Amino acid sequence: MSERGPQTDLEPTDRAILRELASNGRCSFTDLGERVGLSVSAVHQRVRRLEQRGALRGYSARIDGESIGLPLTAFISLTPTDPAAPDDYPQRLQHLSEIESCYSVAGDESYILQVRVASPLALEELLRRIREAAQVSTRTTVVLSTPFENRVPEI
Amino acid sequence: MSERGPQTDLEPTDRAILRELASNGRCSFTDLGERVGLSVSAVHQRVRRLEQRGALRGYSARIDGESIGLPLTAFISLTPTDPAAPDDYPQRLQHLSEIESCYSVAGDESYILQVRVASPLALEELLRRIREAAQVSTRTTVVLSTPFENRVPEI
DNA sequence: AATGAAACCGCAAAATC
DNA sequence: GATTTTGCGGTTTCATT
Numbered sequence: 001m002s003e004r005g006p007q008t009d010l011e012p013t014d015r016a017i018l019r020e021l022a023s024n025g026r027c028s029f030t031d032l033g034e035r036v037g038l039s040v041s042a043v044h045q046r047v048r049r050l051e052q053r054g055a056l057r058g059y060s061a062r063i064d065g066e067s068i069g070l071p072l073t074a075f076i077s078l079t080p081t082d083p084a085a086p087d088d089y090p091q092r093l094q095h096l097s098e099i100e101s102c103y104s105v106a107g108d109e110s111y112i113l114q115v116r117v118a119s120p121l122a123l124e125e126l127l128r129r130i131r132e133a134a135q136v137s138t139r140t141t142v143v144l145s146t147p148f149e150n151r152v153p154e155i
Numbered sequence: 156m157s158e159r160g161p162q163t164d165l166e167p168t169d170r171a172i173l174r175e176l177a178s179n180g181r182c183s184f185t186d187l188g189e190r191v192g193l194s195v196s197a198v199h200q201r202v203r204r205l206e207q208r209g210a211l212r213g214y215s216a217r218i219d220g221e222s223i224g225l226p227l228t229a230f231i232s233l234t235p236t237d238p239a240a241p242d243d244y245p246q247r248l249q250h251l252s253e254i255e256s257c258y259s260v261a262g263d264e265s266y267i268l269q270v271r272v273a274s275p276l277a278l279e280e281l282l283r284r285i286r287e288a289a290q291v292s293t294r295t296t297v298v299l300s301t302p303f304e305n306r307v308p309e310i
Numbered sequence: 311a312a313t314g315a316a317a318c319c320g321c322a323a324a325a326t327c
Numbered sequence: 328g329a330t331t332t333t334g335c336g337g338t339t340t341c342a343t344t
Contacts, residue, residue: 010222010223018216021215023213025216026180054222055223057218057219058179058217059179059217060217061173061211061213062215063173064209067208068173069165097309098308102304103228104298104302105299106297106299141260141264143258144260146257147245149257153255154252
């Protein structure tokens with residue numbers, strides 16, 4: 001079984017474009033064309049199609065947490081205190097800007113949140129607000145360091 | 156106590172620039188200048204300084220996992236099987252391209268990995284390779300859906 | 311679906327305040 | 328540190344194949 005690399009109907013050239021843009025989000029179409037062996041306008045066309053298809057969802061700057069005064073990252077697992085309550089937790093939590101990501105998960109807990117805060121004190125306050133807003137109990141895992149993050153998958 | 160929003164020595168204008176680039180990574184300097192109320196070259200200068208300072212670490216395309224044939228996301232917590240072994244787990248794991256992020260954490264487990272794979276079968280094979288490479292036991296939490304992800308923090 | 315030409319716009323220096 | 332100018336390069340569209 002040689003199942004290495006994702007198999008889809010995505011063309012090799014499109015893969016190359018996505019791969020390049022994943023690491024170089026501001027790469028010019030001129031450079032992109034040279035790297036994937038296509039003319040500027042052909043690359044331009046393909047990128048537009050990838051954007052319209054939804055494969056390319058947008059572009060982000062990678063921002064250093066410490067530089068913006070948010071050096072503390074944590075994962076918070078949520079368990080409903082009332083198992084019969086309606087499952088509208090994401091809606092109840094989305095106003096908390098410290099929550100970067102919210103994942104609905106299978107397993108002991110219902111949700112995993114990834115949060116970024118300024119300090120342990122700010123984390124404590126955030127936990128209080130999460131429990132209040134969503135009626136959940138929390139289990140928090142503090143990140144000590146990040147050996148690597150948001151790597152480009154082998155497209 | 157009004158500790159709302161991170162307080163650093165970062166200027167409001169720099170915050171505005173980072174905020175804009177976080178959501179619009181390919182925003183032109185012209186647009187950026189208009190949005191933060193600065194001339195093109197002033198913005199350009201500030202962005203270069205933010206990049207040199209390390210506050211701006213780069214730019215990425217946001218790529219839809221399903222479109223590239225990697226629809227399954229999971230969190231994997233690692234516990235060393237030999238507590239006396241040297242802590243070189245990130246090095247032992249970095250060759251596995253399915254691992255997007257690796258966090259060293261405080262708590263019951265030592266590391267949390269965020270991974271992206273093509274299928275449950277691929278996840279099973281990845282777990283086997285992780286256990287082999289790093290001599291760890293694993294606890295896996297499969298992501299069912301992602302209500303929101305990688306939101307822009309309130310810079 | 312890719313190409314090359316052409317118009318337009320944005321980038322990135324310079325000098326200047 | 329911000330602004331204006333200016334040459335250069337990138338973006339985007341169109342006609343063509």
